Amino acid sequence: MPWKPDAPYNELPLLPPRVDFETRPVLKATTRARAALAAMDEATKRMPNPMVLVNSISLLEAQASSEIENIVTTTDELFRFAQEATDSASAETKETLRYRTALFGGLEAIRKRPLSINTAIEVCTNIHRRDMRVRDLPGTYIGDPNTRSAIYTPPTGESVILRKLDNWVDFVHTTADIDPLVVMAITHYQFEAIHPFADGNGRTGRILNVLQLVEADLLREPILYLSRFIIRNKSAYYRLLLGVTADAAWEEWILFVLRGIEETALQTLSKIDRIQALQNVMRTEIREQTTAGSNADLLDVLFENPYARINDIVRRCGVSRPTATNWLNALEAIGALVDLRVGRERLFINQRFMQILSTDETLPSASADRLF
Known part of the structure; x- marks a missing residue:
């Protein structure tokens, strides 16, 4: 039975397709x-x-x-x-x-x-x-x-x-x-x-x-x-x-x-390359602006969770809340993070990372008109 839009397609052909698909x-x-x-x-x-x-x-x-x-x-x-x-x-x-x-x-x-x-x-x-x-x-x-x-x-x-x-x-x-x-x-x-x-x-x-x-x-x-x-x-x-x-x-x-x-x-x-470049920049910012020194956990948490909370730093880095707050405030002060207040909560956004994630580079050969 030929396919009709308004009739159940119970005759949907089984796989593999019956035509040459590896052209x-x-x-x-x-x-x-x-x-x-x-x-x-x-x-x-x-x-x-x-x-x-x-x-x-x-x-x-x-x-x-x-x-x-x-x-x-x-x-x-x-x-x-x-x-x-x-x-x-x-x-x-x-x-x-x-x-x-x-x-x-x-x-x-x-x-x-x-x-x-x-x-x-x-x-x-x-x-x-x-x-x-x-x-x-x-x-x-x-x-x-x-x-x-x-x-x-x-x-x-x-x-x-x-x-x-x-x-x-x-x-x-x-x-x-x-x-x-x-x-x-x-x-x-x-x-x-x-x-x-x-x-x-x-x-x-x-x-x-x-x-x-x-x-x-x-x-x-x-x-x-x-x-x-x-x-x-x-x-x-x-x-x-x-x-x-x-x-x-x-x-x-x-x-x-x-x-x-x-x-x-x-x-x-391309994102991976840009993320690694940003990580190198933020690694330097952390070393120069905070007392975290070479604490790799701080860098990791800011990228694993780009909307970081103070408690995230406390748990992951094993530091006190005042220390975690000071680190995040220092990075926010130089624009490395963006401070977003939601009610009583503070979120520290790794905005540069989010920009990389949400932006796709246009590939020259990816013209929809040309391809499809």
């Missing part, structure tokens, strides 16, 4: 993406403290991935409540922080057992903070927000969905001679097309992307995320997903994902 352009793009990813991963290995990136970039990924689903929060609020989402945090911030919890929970899960349907269920459950299960009721569809007409209707029926998820897992772990980056591109489409949950499929699928890269030993640390690339190319993302469904346009879709991996890896590599 010459795909193989060339895969080589470029692998090189960029390897360079980024190698640079991460050289970092004395990779958690500087893991903690902060995972938060920005949570923010971007949630924004794709119209769950919007500010960077300021997200980092303020990163350690503890109190009642004063907005509902959107709490939901975004659950994305990071789901990500780290998924990483812990794949260190114990291979990625599976249960991994996806666990990730989606953590995103929503309630038990999620595979859809067993009809009525789910993806629609045009203006006309409310169906753009795509995923498979329906629990047994049908589970059968397709079994096939999805088999292809994730395929032993065929297919590059893991191509596998990830294909399985991301397939997961979104199966659309196994009543809600949270997009965010779950984007977390599964990075879990696959870690499981395939292509990433030592989970620091490559595609959500910001998707936001910049959102219309192309949805158009190319639908192109696979309607026309089996696998090559265009895979090239899009590979370009996203290459661009994101190169931008992260």
Whole structure:
């Protein structure tokens, strides 16, 4: 039966795709993406403290991935409540922080057992903070927000969905001679097309992307995320997903994902260089402006948690509260930190670090018009 937007796509083809998807352009793009990813991963290995990136970039990924689903929060609020989402945090911030919890929970899960349907269920459950299960009721569809007409209707029926998820897992772990980056591109489409949950499929699928890269030993640390690339190319993302469904346009879709991996890896590599340069500057500022001397813990905490509290310094550096306050005040006085007062609380923001994290360099070859 041919695909129709308003009919459940129970005939969604199983993997592998029935067309030649390892075309010459795909193989060339895969080589470029692998090189960029390897360079980024190698640079991460050289970092004395990779958690500087893991903690902060995972938060920005949570923010971007949630924004794709119209769950919007500010960077300021997200980092303020990163350690503890109190009642004063907005509902959107709490939901975004659950994305990071789901990500780290998924990483812990794949260190114990291979990625599976249960991994996806666990990730989606953590995103929503309630038990999620595979859809067993009809009525789910993806629609045009203006006309409310169906753009795509995923498979329906629990047994049908589970059968397709079994096939999805088999292809994730395929032993065929297919590059893991191509596998990830294909399985991301397939997961979104199966659309196994009543809600949270997009965010779950984007977390599964990075879990696959870690499981395939292509990433030592989970620091490559595609959500910001998707936001910049959102219309192309949805158009190319639908192109696979309607026309089996696998090559265009895979090239899009590979370009996203290459661009994101190169931008992260640039961030690593700029972060290390800033760390050298702040190391000198700490030595010259405070009595901390060569206390590496102070530098680490200011980068691991760029919205630092006095108590963070007390705990991490093993000093008294007056000493921690004096150190932070001295760095604030020279502009190395920005003092933000929220009620009775003081937050000391590593603003230069935040600027590096939130700004992506434009790559000359990354023109959306040229690529998509």
